[in-house]
Amino acid sequence: MFIPPADEFVSSSRGKLTSDALPMIGGGQMGDLVRGTDWSLTPLGAYNSWPASMRTALSLVLNAKGIAALYWGERQWLLYNDAYGLALGDRHPSAFGQPMPDVLTDIGPVLGPQVAEVLRTGKGFAIEKLSMTMNRHGHDEETVWTYSFSPIQGESGGFAGVLLLATEMTQQILADRERDKAEGDRAQAVVQLKELNARLEAEVTRRTEDRNRLWLLSSDIMIRCTFEGLITAVNPAWTVLLGWQTDELIGRTIFELIHPEDLDHTIKAVNMSASGHAYNRFRHRDGSYRRISWSTQPDDQQINAVGRDFTAEYDAAQALAKAEEALRQSQKLEAIGQLTGGVAHDFNNLLTVIKSSTDMLKRPDIADERRARYVSVISDTVERAAKVTSQLLAFARRQALKPSVFVACDSVKALAGIISTMVGLK
Structure with a gap:
């Protein structure tokens, strides 16, 4: 100072x-x-x-x-x-x-x-x-x-x-500013929270509308049921695919509509209460059955499932299988036709051997040794003819092809006679 x-x-x-x-x-x-x-x-x-x-x-x-x-x-x-x-x-x-x-x-x-x-x-x-x-x-x-x-x-x-x-007034003003800032932040947070809630509500509304639209417009059948199988909701596709009205289904159990042969595995699937896929036959209102492929998603209180009718695909697959089997059989018959000439020639030779042997046996002066040899030739020839006949019948038999275990060497040897006949070998 x-x-x-x-x-x-x-x-x-x-x-x-x-x-x-x-x-x-x-x-x-x-x-x-x-x-x-x-x-x-x-x-x-x-x-x-x-x-x-x-x-x-x-x-x-x-x-x-x-x-x-x-x-x-x-x-x-x-x-x-x-x-x-x-x-x-x-x-x-x-x-x-x-x-x-x-x-x-x-x-x-x-x-x-x-x-x-x-x-x-x-x-x-x-x-x-x-x-x-x-x-x-x-x-x-x-x-x-x-x-x-x-x-x-x-x-x-x-x-x-x-x-x-x-x-x-410094501290007071700073405190007021902090308070105003806090209030502003709080107000901003409230605004942001309201905006977030509005967005969430809009999103929930949109998803709900999408879900409802999917529920109403889906060509697949949709169902909600309890774990006891009691139906609580179905979409309009049930009327289109299976002929049932909504009020005819609510309150019933799904087991009433399932084909008796499919009940056991369906009940097991329901009791497992797990997400996955299942197949069964559901009864149409006219009494016929439709094959349904299910995708299931359980929650805490019920099972949600979407079913697709694959009856047409199944029938088409069965028809295709029958057509393929018919084609295989026709191919067999064609092959048999190709074998007919060779087989007839073989049988003619076999019959010639048998005829010659029987003529020789008719002679009164034939020795016992030669008689026994002719009888043996006749027996061997008959066995050969029976074997060729058996192989031909087995080839022509109509039956589904199934895998089996066999000794390839023995089977090839067994086919030798037929193959040699077909290609004209002696």
């Missing part, structure tokens, strides 16, 4: 300040500072030389409960109380007794012209929530103030000083 402190009050007889010369009571630390300073060494001069209006105003400032300051004269000498000193931060107490524009370079450009205007016009004014940047702790910070200026009349009748009464 520019003002040099005095360790003790000097006698007024030496022209110095004495405690009797200070009628102020209290004033806190700044009051002690005023009383402990030799003002005669400052540009303000000895305290006794200060105008009475200045000393009275200073007394008001020092004893004020809130932030208060006195700006005196054209140079705006700064005198303030304890609360003002705290608001100055690390510029206190060096700013005390100095020209305000010189020591408060951050806010001086704002306050200086205002103080000068009050001194010039003698009209006070008040400002609320003015934001100013102050450097009071070694760094710039935003501060907010509500304050008023009041003119102080000097001894000559003009206005010699300005009284400042101020309230710092």
Whole structure:
């Protein structure tokens, strides 16, 4: 601080300040500072030389409960109380007794012209929530103030000083901003939540409409039933595919409509309560049956299933199988026709052997040894003829082809006779 402190009050007889010369009571630390300073060494001069209006105003400032300051004269000498000193931060107490524009370079450009205007016009004014940047702790910070200026009349009748009464609103404003921000964030969150709910509701509505549209327009039959098989809902496709009206099905069990031969595996599938596929025959309202392929999806309370009528595909597959079997049989008959010539030639040879042997046996003078040989030839020839006949009948037999295990070598040897006959080998 520019003002040099005095360790003790000097006698007024030496022209110095004495405690009797200070009628102020209290004033806190700044009051002690005023009383402990030799003002005669400052540009303000000895305290006794200060105008009475200045000393009275200073007394008001020092004893004020809130932030208060006195700006005196054209140079705006700064005198303030304890609360003002705290608001100055690390510029206190060096700013005390100095020209305000010189020591408060951050806010001086704002306050200086205002103080000068009050001194010039003698009209006070008040400002609320003015934001100013102050450097009071070694760094710039935003501060907010509500304050008023009041003119102080000097001894000559003009206005010699300005009284400042101020309230710092920084913390309140920051708290209000935080609150407003929190409320804004909360309001924004509410808006976003409402938008999210609206989107979810729209999505649920869309999916519900899609599901309902699928339920109504699907060409496949759809059903919901309990785990006991009690039907709770069916879609309109039941009427188209199976002839049943909705009210004829609700409350019945699916087991009433299933072909008796398919009941066991259907009941097992229902009892398993698992997702998957099943096949069975469902009774049409006219008494006939349709083959249905099911896709099932159970939940906690019921079974949901979609069924596709594959009766036409099944019938087509059966017809195709019959046609293929007929084709195979016709191919067999064609092959038999090709074999007929060779087989007839073989039988003719066999019959010739038998005829010759029987003619020889009719001779009365034939020896027993030769008779036995002719009988053996007849027997072997008959066995050969029977074998050829058996093979031909087996080839022509109408039966489904089934896989079986056999010795290939023996089967090939057995076919040798037929093959040799077909290709004309002897």
